[in-house]
Amino acid sequence: MGEILARYDFVGAFWLTIQLSFWSALGALMIGTVLAVLRVSPVPVLRLLGTAYVNLIRNTPLTLLMVSSILGLSLILGLRLSNDVKTDAFLWAIVMLSVYHAAFVCEALRSGVNTIPAGQAEAARAIGLTFNQSLTEVLLPQAFRGSIAPLGSTLIALIKNSTVASVIGVSEAAGLMATIVENETGGVPVFFVFALGFVVLTLPLGVLFTSLSRRLAVKR
Amino acid sequence: MSFKKIGAIVAAAALALSLSACGGGSSTNLQALKIGIKFDQPGLGLNEGGKFTGFDVDVATYIAGKLGTTAEKITFIQAPSAQRETLIDTGQVDLVVATYSITDARKEKVSFAGPYFIAGQDLLIRADDTSITGPDALAGKTLCSVTGSTSAQKVKEKYPDVQLREFGTYSECVGALLAKGVDALTTDDTILAGYAAQAANVGKLKVVGQPFSTENYGVGLKKGNLELCNKVTDAIKAMISDGSWQKFVDANLGPAGYKPGEGNPPTPAACS
CATH class of the missing domain: 3.40.190.10 (Periplasmic binding protein-like II)
Structure with a gap:
């Protein structure tokens, strides 16, 4: 097993997984925050928009989104993100991972908003803060702190879901595993080593987020 | 749950695994x-x-x-x-x-x-495409194959300046080929012929017929x-x-x- 791994760029593949996860997490957090704001806004049309996005994207399989990004958007509609085929696939993978997980980030944040007693929002409006001010000064900071744990779970799910990017040819960890299985025949040890790689990535994150959620919890 | 109980469960699982591993021994x-x-x-x-x-x-x-x-x-x-x-x-x-x-x-x-x-590894192209006559006419073309497959690895190794799209299955490559998103699909000629012979694709796709592997x-x-x-x-x-x-x-x-x-x-x- 050791000499098999020595012949392949194991570290490089996991590095690509980390890059993919990092940029997608950033994208998902940004889109997700906007969505959460839409879903708690006082304007019915915006709320409807947010709800529609979450229900549509959350209930679509990620593989489907991934493949349709390349087959539909990049190849048929010609929305190339890069002239290089590899970079194009990589960027589309980031876009689709962001778009997909934004729905989960939005729901995590919204649950965070729901933990805030209604009296606080009413108090914020009563002292004359606008919707924007009460959102950025009162609601969102508490919502983020209250939803650290579900956000952590979403991040861990995102890291593992990044393996789906191999279906459009991004040679991250799962792509390398496919190559090794093809050349060296499949076996439990190969799968085990890759599973271990993901555990190494996600286990410390889980511990970190649990401790963060405890330290940052809003004491009421 | 006590550690003893957990230990017993682990042992039972290990036993079940080893039994199933032996199960294949029958003639x-x-x-x-x-x-x-x-x-x-x-x-x-x-x-x-x-x-x-x-x-x-x-x-x-x-x-x-x-x-x-x-x-x-x-x-x-x-x-x-x-x-x-x-x-x-x-x-x-x-x-x-x-x-x-x-x-x-x-x-x-x-x-x-x-x-x-x-x-042998060959190329599948659109029937009206006359620009690809074999593996040597691939400069500037986009190829498609399956992630991690031997064919994909061989193309990367032998023709490094060819752009290679990779998907999870060959059917997606066929879709991309028909939609003119890629110029050719490469893998074993038998698999290519199988797709070209499919009722929906007859007359639309053809195998080049210049295998470059065995x-x-x-x-x-x-x-x-x-x-x-x-x-x-x-x-x-x-x-x-x-x-x-x-x-x-x-x-x-x-x-x-x-x-x-x-x-x-x-x-x-x-x-x-």
């Missing part, structure tokens, strides 16, 4: 063979609502017939590329007839009878089972000499205008 029932085939490869091994069609299926049925299993007694089991060795090793299948190339790395895990067919398809079976290997080898020889082999090729890959490449029909090697 092969030649009257009811379990054969691993591809379920998603038109022209080779395809599951059309419980009805199995393709070259590999015909070959498997013929071999099973010679070994003593009638067509209706065969159990076909899906054998995706990544699971073929495990399926054989654990005894879940007796034979694998699934575009299974004989390689040294695989010979360490399983035994092969055959080859029963010699395929893939020896063999029948995979449990490592060291010489008796079974010899029987399968005899069946393959009989299939080639009595004309069935040619019949199967014509029936499954013929509609694409495909002619088997050089070295076909092959002479099966002796079992070892």
Whole structure:
């Protein structure tokens, strides 16, 4: 097993997984925050928009989104993100991972908003803060702190879901595993080593987020 | 839960695992063979609502017939590329007839009878495309293949300046090819011919016919089972000499205008 791994760029593949996860997490957090704001806004049309996005994207399989990004958007509609085929696939993978997980980030944040007693929002409006001010000064900071744990779970799910990017040819960890299985025949040890790689990535994150959620919890 | 209880559960699970690992040791029932085939490869091994069609299926049925299993007694089991060795090793299948190339790395895990067919890596292009005449005319073109496959690796190694799109399955590559998103699809010519022969694609796609590698398809079976290997080898020889082999090729890959490449029909090697 050791000499098999020595012949392949194991570290490089996991590095690509980390890059993919990092940029997608950033994208998902940004889109997700906007969505959460839409879903708690006082304007019915915006709320409807947010709800529609979450229900549509959350209930679509990620593989489907991934493949349709390349087959539909990049190849048929010609929305190339890069002239290089590899970079194009990589960027589309980031876009689709962001778009997909934004729905989960939005729901995590919204649950965070729901933990805030209604009296606080009413108090914020009563002292004359606008919707924007009460959102950025009162609601969102508490919502983020209250939803650290579900956000952590979403991040861990995102890291593992990044393996789906191999279906459009991004040679991250799962792509390398496919190559090794093809050349060296499949076996439990190969799968085990890759599973271990993901555990190494996600286990410390889980511990970190649990401790963060405890330290940052809003004491009421 | 106490540690003792957890320990007992772990031990029970380990026992169950070791038992299932041994389960494959029983001798092969030649009257009811379990054969691993591809379920998603038109022209080779395809599951059309419980009805199995393709070259590999015909070959498997013929071999099973010679070994003593009638067509209706065969159990076909899906054998995706990544699971073929495990399926054989654990005894879940007796034979694998699934575009299974004989390689040294695989010979360490399983035994092969055959080859029963010699395929080669080739290109599938749109029928109206005249710019691609062979692997040397690929400069500036975009190719498509499956992530991690031997064909994809070979293209990267031999033609580094060709752009290579990779998908999870060949069907997605065919879609991209028809939509003019890529210029060619590359893998074994048999698989390509299978797609070109599909009713929906007839006349729209063609195989270039300039193979640039050799893939020896063999029948995979449990490592060291010489008796079974010899029987399968005899069946393959009989299939080639009595004309069935040619019949199967014509029936499954013929509609694409495909002619088997050089070295076909092959002479099966002796079992070892």
